[in-house]
Amino acid sequence: MAKQNKKIEILIDESLCKGCDICIELCKESVFIKSDKINTLGYYIPIPVNILNCTGCIICELICPEMAVVLKKIETEN
Amino acid sequence: MERQKYLNSLKNQTRFIQGDEAAAYGALYAGCNFFAGYPITPASEVAELISRELPKCGGYYIQMEDEIASIGAVIGSVWAGGKSMTATSGPGFSLMQENIGYACMTETPCVIVNVQRSGPSTGQATKGAQGDVMQARWGTHGDHEMIALSPWSVQESFDLIIEAFNLSEKYRHPVIFLLDGEVGHNREKLLFPDPDSVEIVNRNLSDEKVDVFVGERIPPMIEFGSGHKIHVTGSTHKNNGMRDVETMNTHDVLIRRLDDKISGNRQDIVKYEEYFTDDMDYLAVSFGASARPTLGAVHKLREQGIKIGFIRLITIWPFAQDVFKRLNPNLKKVFVPEMNLGQISREVERFVHCDVIPVSKIGGVAHSISEIYEQIENHIKL
Amino acid sequence: MQNELLKYLRKETLPTAFCAGCGCGTILNVFCHVIDEMNIDPNDIITVTGIGCSSWIPSPYFSADTLHTTHGRAIAFATGVKVMKPDKHIIVIAGDGDLSGIGGNHLIHAARRNIGLTVFLVNNYIYGMTGGQVSPTTPSSVKTATTPYGNIETPFRISELVSAAGAAYVARWTTYHIFHLRKAMKEAINTKGFSFVEICSQCPTSYGKRVGQRDGIDQLKDFRNKSVNIRNATDEQKFDPGNAILVGKLAERSRPEFVDSLIKINEQFEIN
Numbered sequence: 266m267a268k269q270n271k272k273i274e275i276l277i278d279e280s281l282c283k284g285c286d287i288c289i290e291l292c293k294e295s296v297f298i299k300s301d302k303i304n305t306l307g308y309y310i311p312i313p314v315n316i317l318n319c320t321g322c323i324i325c326e327l328i329c330p331e332m333a334v335v336l337k338k339i340e341t342e343n
Numbered sequence: 344m345e346r347q348k349y350l351n352s353l354k355n356q357t358r359f360i361q362g363d364e365a366a367a368y369g370a371l372y373a374g375c376n377f378f379a380g381y382p383i384t385p386a387s388e389v390a391e392l393i394s395r396e397l398p399k400c401g402g403y404y405i406q407m408e409d410e411i412a413s414i415g416a417v418i419g420s421v422w423a424g425g426k427s428m429t430a431t432s433g434p435g436f437s438l439m440q441e442n443i444g445y446a447c448m449t450e451t452p453c454v455i456v457n458v459q460r461s462g463p464s465t466g467q468a469t470k471g472a473q474g475d476v477m478q479a480r481w482g483t484h485g486d487h488e489m490i491a492l493s494p495w496s497v498q499e500s501f502d503l504i505i506e507a508f509n510l511s512e513k514y515r516h517p518v519i520f521l522l523d524g525e526v527g528h529n530r531e532k533l534l535f536p537d538p539d540s541v542e543i544v545n546r547n548l549s550d551e552k553v554d555v556f557v558g559e560r561i562p563p564m565i566e567f568g569s570g571h572k573i574h575v576t577g578s579t580h581k582n583n584g585m586r587d588v589e590t591m592n593t594h595d596v597l598i599r600r601l602d603d604k605i606s607g608n609r610q611d612i613v614k615y616e617e618y619f620t621d622d623m624d625y626l627a628v629s630f631g632a633s634a635r636p637t638l639g640a641v642h643k644l645r646e647q648g649i650k651i652g653f654i655r656l657i658t659i660w661p662f663a664q665d666v667f668k669r670l671n672p673n674l675k676k677v678f679v680p681e682m683n684l685g686q687i688s689r690e691v692e693r694f695v696h697c698d699v700i701p702v703s704k705i706g707g708v709a710h711s712i713s714e715i716y717e718q719i720e721n722h723i724k725l
Numbered sequence: 726m727q728n729e730l731l732k733y734l735r736k737e738t739l740p741t742a743f744c745a746g747c748g749c750g751t752i753l754n755v756f757c758h759v760i761d762e763m764n765i766d767p768n769d770i771i772t773v774t775g776i777g778c779s780s781w782i783p784s785p786y787f788s789a790d791t792l793h794t795t796h797g798r799a800i801a802f803a804t805g806v807k808v809m810k811p812d813k814h815i816i817v818i819a820g821d822g823d824l825s826g827i828g829g830n831h832l833i834h835a836a837r838r839n840i841g842l843t844v845f846l847v848n849n850y851i852y853g854m855t856g857g858q859v860s861p862t863t864p865s866s867v868k869t870a871t872t873p874y875g876n877i878e879t880p881f882r883i884s885e886l887v888s889a890a891g892a893a894y895v896a897r898w899t900t901y902h903i904f905h906l907r908k909a910m911k912e913a914i915n916t917k918g919f920s921f922v923e924i925c926s927q928c929p930t931s932y933g934k935r936v937g938q939r940d941g942i943d944q945l946k947d948f949r950n951k952s953v954n955i956r957n958a959t960d961e962q963k964f965d966p967g968n969a970i971l972v973g974k975l976a977e978r979s980r981p982e983f984v985d986s987l988i989k990i991n992e993q994f995e996i997n
Contacts, residue, residue: 278727281739285746290942306740327758327903330743330750330941335728344996379805399994403808403987408834412801415794415831419773419805422792427805445795567771567790568810574735574785576793585738585785586793 273321274337275313281333284308288325288334294318297325346371346400350538358533362500362526363388363430365533366456367396369504370428372541375454376402377425379416381409381435384468385524386458389430410435414442418451422575423567426508426545430456432524433475434465436482443517444483445577447601450515450562452546454507457519458527461707470707471524473631476686479519480660486598488605490612491519491660493631497531503657509544510612514604515561521659523682525632525709560604606661614657615666619645623652625723626670626677628691630656632709633680639712640680644719651719656687667694676722678702680715730757733767738785743778746941748900748926752818752847753782755903759910765814773803775819775828778854779847779926782818797828800835803842811984814843814914821848822860825883829861832883836890839918840983845910846883846921849928857931864968867936882966884923888976893918895976897955899925899948902972909974918982925970 275296282304289297289311296319297311304310313319325334350372360368367389370378378397380390394404407413410431417427431439436457446453459475461467475482479491492507494500504520511518549563565573574584579594587593605612618641620626629637634655641653656663677699679688685701692699702718704710731739734757743750760767768790772783776796784793794802799817807815817824824832824846835842851869852858858871862883866875888895894916896909906924913920927933927944938944948970953962955973962969 276728283740283745285941287746287942287945291945308745324903327755327907328751328900329754330745330747331740332728332730332734332750332754332757345991345994348996377805377809398991401991401994403991405804405808405987407801407804408830411798412804412831412834415798415801416805416808419792419794419802420809421805423771423806423809425805425809441795442798567792567806568768568813570768572767572788572790574791574793576784576791577795578793585735 271321272339272341273316273319274339275316275319275325276335276337277310277312278331278333278335279304279310281331282306282308282310283331284310285330286311287328287330291324291328293322294320346374347538349396349399353535354537356535358535359530360497360533361388361528361530362494362497362522363458363528364392365497365500366430366504366520366522367392368533368535369501370454370508371396371400372501372538373505373508374426374543374545375428375508376400377417377420377427378402378429379405379407379413379420379427380429381407381413381431383432383435385460385471385527386430386432386456388527389456389458410438411442414439414455417453418442418446418449421451421453426512428454428456430458432458432460433462436475436478440482444485444487446517447483447487447489448577449575450564450601451517452511452515453517454504454511455517455519456504457521459521459523461705467707469524471527471632471682471709472705472707473523473633473682474686474705475521476659476683479521486602488516488602489519489660490514490516490605490658491521492657493521493659494526495631495634495655496526497529497533500526501533505541505543509542512544512546513561514608514612515546515564516605519660521631523632524707560600560607609661609665612658612661613663613665615663616655616657618653618655620652620654623650623671624675625649625651625719626674627651627653627719628656628677628679628687629653629681630659630687633682636710636712636715637680640715640719643712643716649720649723659687662690664694667691670695672696676700678719678722680704680710682709730761733757733760733788735785735788741786742781744930746927746929747778748849748924748928748941749779749782749847751900751903752779752845752924752926753786755907755910756782756787759907759914763911763914765914770814770816771806771810773799773806773815773817775799775823776854777820777823777852778928779818779820779849780823782847783816797823797826798831800824800828800831800842800844804835804840807840807842808984808987811841811988815841816914817842817844818847820853821846821850821862821883822852825881826861832887833890836887836892836919836921838983839891839893839980841918843913843916843920844922845913846923847926848883848923849926849932850880851928851932853928853931857935869935884921884975887921891980892921892976893978893980894920896921896974897923897925897970898972899952899970900927901945901948902952905972918980
């Protein structure tokens with residue numbers, strides 16, 4: 266489950282995503298789903314609907330072939 | 344520092360050495376600081392002397408695994424600040440063609456020495472020839488220009504290679520130095536000049552962040568490590584160096600500029616010598632090793648009252664077409680002694696109105712004066 | 726909202742020409758992370774590249790001095806660059822066909838010389854850019870554009886070859902093993918001599934579809950399933966891995982670097 270002292274944001278750069286689904290498939294916590302939103306390149310982009318499950322492993326950020334996924338870890342007070 | 348001291352130690356000395364070695368010394372005078380090569384007869388002596396002497400001038404010699412790697416390393420070194428050269432003969436020159444085209448396309452200054460030997464293929468490895476003239480011009484694919492120079496003596500092998508470096512730097516273009524096995528392996532006297540008296544031209548480097556390949560004929564060069572993150576590619580590219588193969592106009596503009604850079608500067612690049620051309624009914628044209636017996640034959644013919652002139656080509660490419668175009672239209676015949684089956688004669692033919700007769704000799708032995716004399720005399724009597 | 730690491734790219738060239746799911750994009754991504762985490766100034770990098778899809782990783786995408794050379798010859802050109810700029814990071818990125826096919830000779834000699842280049846060989850098992858012809862690393866019996874009856878050849882084991890040639894650092898990873906890959910790339914860049922990382926990379930368009938792996942994700946899962954860490958491999962697997970991909974560090978050795986030795990020759994003539 267999510268860590269309590271860090272909030273994680275996942276940003277998808279819609280202008281770069283080519284809908285390859287690698288982030289969706291390889292995320293161990295099933296954070297992403299393939300949305301029905303089409304970007305300007307014509308691809309269905311992923312959305313991190315289950316962001317609370319994210320462990321911050323950054324597999325998605327490192328593996329994305331378009332550098333379209335960025336994780337931001339924000340310290341929160343608890 | 345080291346180079347200055349080294350060159351000063353040679354100043355005013357005379358040596359009895361081969362053309363290959365003279366060319367190597369000339370490169371040191373010209374400021375060459377990188378040589379990558381591969382052994383091949385009759386060019387190995389260039390590499391051997393360079394490997395010994397270039398480190399004394401602070402430069403680097405590498406023996407690469409083949410000729411393709413040699414010219415590749417030369418080009419890479421130039422973009423990293425090197426003034427670079429390689430030396431080979433026919434089979435190696437054939438291997439280098441792709442990368443020579445890369446040097447044309449990327450406007451990389453470098454000197455490629457080709458000590459010509461009998462071909463095609465392995466041919467007569469140890470015998471001189473002049474059969475690579477057309478290859479020097481058209482060996483690499485695509486529309487391109489070329490600069491090629493051919494010395495006829497050991498002293499000229501030294502003097503002219505400095506000019507080769509100067510032209511390559513000035514025009515940002517590869518220059519082929521067409522030696523041959525005759526001049527390359529002949530031993531003659533070389534007089535080393537005062538290094539301060541030798542004119543050295545270096546590439547025009549740009550300090551500012553400008554588009555490297557701007558619309559001018561010869562853009563200034565930006566080297567690696569300048570902080571400008573430049574992009575160098577053999578693909579068709581825009582003025583800023585970035586690849587653009589889709590737009591027809593980009594290719595048209597680029598290739599025409601590269602060609603015009605050389606062909607449009609013929610006046611500056613082309614060098615030749617004239618003898619007895621003020622009053623001539625006949626003309627002999629030659630270059631490199633063949634030019635020597637040709638001059639001897641011309642003298643002998645003149646002694647017999649035959650009004651023959653002689654043009655010795657020093658620049659082989661671009662071809663000295665302007666010289667031939669302005670020749671007396673009443674010229675009766677042109678003779679071209681060369682150690683091939685007629686490569687320069689073909690070029691002469693394009694620009695004169697009379698018969699052009701190749702005086703060819705192949706088989707690895709240079710013409711004798713009497714051979715040329717007799718062939719010309721026989722043709723004149725016809 | 727943009728990825729900060731895009732500052733390492735020539736942004737005007739984005740989005741990349743890479744196919745959706747292409748491993749080249751992942752390699753570019755990991756490379757940007759590596760440069761950022763190592764605090765390397767891109768002005769201290771010179772990338773040298775050949776012809777093929779993976780050669781596009783530096784040309785045009787990664788923003789640094791870039792030398793895009795002829796097919797197979799990147800390492801030869803890079804040798805000249807390194808001699809004249811020994812203090813820069815000279816990084817060669819090109820494919821299996823480029824570096825081990827036409828360029829094989831330059832690869833093994835550079836390893837033998839131990840010249841301080843870092844080579845990332847992107848192995849997608851095929852000549853991808855030209856449409857999927859057999860390459861020196863294509864597995865046996867695969868039907869490619871030029872082996873319609875099945876590949877009758879056996880593929881190179883490139884990392885083993887480069888290791889035998891004398892490289893100072895050799896590792897093999899895949900685009901699935903991004904954390905190991907990131908670490909290996911850092912180790913390679915930090916190596917003084919010739920460093921080499923073979924990166925097995927997915928090519929859905931020209932290779933994957935020929936072996937029933939139509940998406941990038943299919944090939945990535947295949948990499949995961951087939952990989953065996955070299956530390957855990959049996960002697961038999963090391964001798965003949967068969968279908969397995971042996972991943973890990975294959976060589977790490979220290980011996981004089983080529984340009985250092987070249988410079989030493991000149992030192993005896995230096996005027997003090």
